[in-house]
Amino acid sequence: xxxxxxxxxxxxxxxxxxxxxxxxxxxxxxxxxxxxxxxxxxxxxxxxxxxxxxxxxxxxxxxxxxxxxxxxxxxxxxxxxxxxxxxxxxxxxxxxxxxxxxxxxxxxxxxxxxx
Amino acid sequence: xxxxxxxxxxxxxxxxxxxxxxxxxxxxxxxxxxxxxxxxxxxxxxxxxxxxxxxxxxxxxxxxxxxxxxxxxxxxxxxxxxxxxxxxxxxxxxxxxxxxxxxxxxxxxxx
Numbered sequence: 001x002x003x004x005x006x007x008x009x010x011x012x013x014x015x016x017x018x019x020x021x022x023x024x025x026x027x028x029x030x031x032x033x034x035x036x037x038x039x040x041x042x043x044x045x046x047x048x049x050x051x052x053x054x055x056x057x058x059x060x061x062x063x064x065x066x067x068x069x070x071x072x073x074x075x076x077x078x079x080x081x082x083x084x085x086x087x088x089x090x091x092x093x094x095x096x097x098x099x100x101x102x103x104x105x106x107x108x109x110x111x112x113x114x115x
Numbered sequence: 116x117x118x119x120x121x122x123x124x125x126x127x128x129x130x131x132x133x134x135x136x137x138x139x140x141x142x143x144x145x146x147x148x149x150x151x152x153x154x155x156x157x158x159x160x161x162x163x164x165x166x167x168x169x170x171x172x173x174x175x176x177x178x179x180x181x182x183x184x185x186x187x188x189x190x191x192x193x194x195x196x197x198x199x200x201x202x203x204x205x206x207x208x209x210x211x212x213x214x215x216x217x218x219x220x221x222x223x224x225x226x
Contacts, residue, residue, distance in 0.1 A: 031212050042119070042202065042216035043159070050211055058213065090158055094212065102147055102206065104214070106158035 002026055006091050006107035013081040013114045021076040021110050023091030030096040032074040033104065034058075034066065036087040043090060049074055050096075081114045088112070118142065119205050121217035128193045128224050135189040136220045138203030147206035148186045150177055152199045153219065159202055162188075193224045 007022045025032065030051050035043035035058075045058030049068040063085060065077040074093075078085060088111050092104040118141045128134040140148070147166060151159040163170050165186055169178040176189045190197055203217035 035216075040123070040218065042218040044216075045213060048213060056211070088156070096212075101161065101164045102149070103161045103164075104151075104159075106160070108158050109156075111156075 004107035025093040029093035031094040033092040119217040124221040144208040149204040151202040
């Protein structure tokens with residue numbers, strides 16, 4: 001049981017390049033989330049999903065796209081990378097059935113630099 | 116006003132001492148609150164959930180004050196390993212499972 005895994009761990013992009021951040025969870029969780037964390041700031045929600053085929057925007061969706069074709073995978077696509085997208089990206093998952101603690105389980109993060 | 120606000124600290128605490136800090140939230144309809152711990156450049160991990168007036172887990176006590184719209188976290192008998200950033204998280208009411216994060220309070224426990 002690996003929990004939430006993210007790849008890559010680190011990436012440097014040039015302005016205008018595109019990339020996909022991968023996120024996979026093996027806990028059969030309904031909810032999945034993408035957050036970004038800038039230095040000294042709280043996590044900000046980019047996109048989230050309540051199940052396969054269902055996604056919705058969070059607080060800061062501009063410049064990103066997501067898809068959720070399976071329960072396990074929730075990739076985040078960056079098109080036309082900009083320096084403002086330099087951040088640490090965390091993927092998280094949560095079970096709809098966990099009403100006692102409502103725990104979000106986070107992946108280890110992807111550190112992205114756009115130059 | 117930020118929706119979830121925390122004192123960034125750092126709170127410098129001698130080993131064995133007690134430290135407490137607050138988190139204020141703006142949405143009076145909020146019902147679910149959480150404290151997450153984040154070690155430097157690592158992923159956040161749940162410390163405790165706070166649904167009613169408070170919760171206690173060993174040396175950690177969380178209190179909820181609905182009238183003044185804040186939650187607090189108290190750490191007793193601080194250990195060096197308690198050094199971390201503590202994130203206050205509030206579930207957004209009627210939002211299909213979205214959460215708002217505070218920027219975190221840094222705690223540094225010194226020998």
